[in-house]
Structures are given as structure tokens and as C-alpha cells.
Amino acid sequence: MEKxxxxxxxxxxxxxxxxxxxxxxxDLKTIMSxxxxxxxxxxxxxxxxxxxxxxxxxxxxxxxxxxNFMHKDQLAAFYWKEVYQYSQNIFETTYLMIGQKIDYFxxxxxxxxxxxxxxxxxxxxxxxxxxxGPEFARTCGNVDDIFTVMAGSRMFKSTVASVKKYFDEIxxx
Numbered sequence: 396m397e398k399x400x401x402x403x404x405x406x407x408x409x410x411x412x413x414x415x416x417x418x419x420x421x422d423l424k425t426i427m428s429x430x431x432x433x434x435x436x437x438x439x440x441x442x443x444x445x446x447x448x449x450x451x452x453x454x455x456x457x458x459x460x461x462x463n464f465m466h467k468d469q470l471a472a473f474y475w476k477e478v479y480q481y482s483q484n485i486f487e488t489t490y491l492m493i494g495q496k497i498d499y500f501x502x503x504x505x506x507x508x509x510x511x512x513x514x515x516x517x518x519x520x521x522x523x524x525x526x527x528g529p530e531f532a533r534t535c536g537n538v539d540d541i542f543t544v545m546a547g548s549r550m551f552k553s554t555v556a557s558v559k560k561y562f563d564e565i566x567x568x
Contacts, residue, residue: 406466409565410473416557417453417474418481420446426549434542440535441546444506448531448550450478451507456558464567478503506534527551 423445430436454474461467482500489497513530520526531547532538 405565406469407473409567410470410477412561412565413453413457413470413474413558414477414481416561417450417478422553422557423449423550426546426553429549430542430546434540436537436540436543437535441537441543444531444535445546445550447503447506448510448527448547449554450503451510452527452551452554453558454478454507455510456555459555460559460562461567470567509534523555524548524552 423442426445427438427442430438430441454471457467457471457474461470464470479500482498482503485499486497489495510527510530513526514520514523517526525548528544528546528548528551529538531550532540532543535543535547537543
């Protein structure tokens with residue numbers, strides 16, 4: 396029984412680590428800084444969508460990399476619970492500040508479903524980033540802008556690689 400508690404504790408620590416990574420904005424700032432000044436994009440929209448994509452990519456990576464890990468569902472549930480609580484804070488803050496209710500968690504869920512649907516439509520794509528980048532640009536209203544496509548692809552690839560590295564470091568999967 397004690398081992399089960401230790402495993403849960405390890406799962407919680409891993410979930411917290413993933414959540415803290417997902418809310419860290421350093422990589423987001425780096426990707427934004429790589430966008431050329433002359434690019435005709437809505438920077439606020441791109442930045443907003445990059446954060447959404449990071450949350451989604453982190454959660455997606457749990458399922459992808461830990462397919463055969465017996466505590467995968469627990470880890471995913473813990474991670475998404477943390478994201479939900481964070482979303483509730485955004486909901487309450489935006490309501491207090493602007494008087495508008497924004498269900499950030501619902502937005503995350505809709506975007507996740509959108510990206511999964513896009514990947515299902517192209518099962519022979521060489522890698523998910525090939526699909527995610529253009530879908531990200533479409534979501535940002537910049538479907539033909541290569542810089543926006545690259546920003547989405549970069550965020551997805553760097554997030555997935557970071558999560559994989561994290562799992563390797565803590566010996567999960």
C-alpha cells in the first residue's frame with residue numbers, strides 16, 4: 396500500500412512539473428521574438444493561441460509518450476485538473492476586470508478537438524507538426540502566413556520535445 400502512495404506522490408509531482416512547464420512563457424516569448432516585425436499578423440492573437448497550443452501539446456504528449464504507462468490516466472487527470480483550476484482563475488479574473496465570462500477551459504477543449512480532428516484527416520502526414528502549424532495559422536486568421544505556420548509548428552515541436560525530455564529525466568514511460 397505504501398508503494399501506491401509513493402507512486403501517486405510521484406504522479407502528482409510529475410503533473411505539477413508539467414503544469415508549471417505549460418504556464419511558463421519563456422519559450423512563448425522566444426517564438427514571438429522570432430516573428431519578423433514586418434509580418435502582417437495579429438501579434439496578440441498569435442501569442443494567445445501559442446499559450447493555448449502549449450497547454451494542449453503538453454496534455455497531448457502525456458497520452459502520446461506514456462501510452463503503455465500504467466498511471467498515464469492518473470497523470471493526465473492531474474495535469475488537466477491543474478489546467479482547469481488555472482482556467483477558472485482566468486474566468487474569474489476576466490469577469491471581474493471586464494465583466495465578461497470567458498470559459499478558457501472550454502476554449503482549450505475546443506482547440507484540442509480541432510487539432511485532433513485535423514490530424515485524423517491527414518493520417519499519412521510525416522509528423523503532427525506538419526498539420527498543427529497550418530491549423531494554428533488558420534486559427535489565428537493567418538492561414539497563408541508562413542511565419543504564423545512556423546510559430547505554431549515551433550511551439551508544438553518544442554513543447555513535445557521538452558515533455559519527452561522531462562519524462563526521460565524523471566524516468567517515466
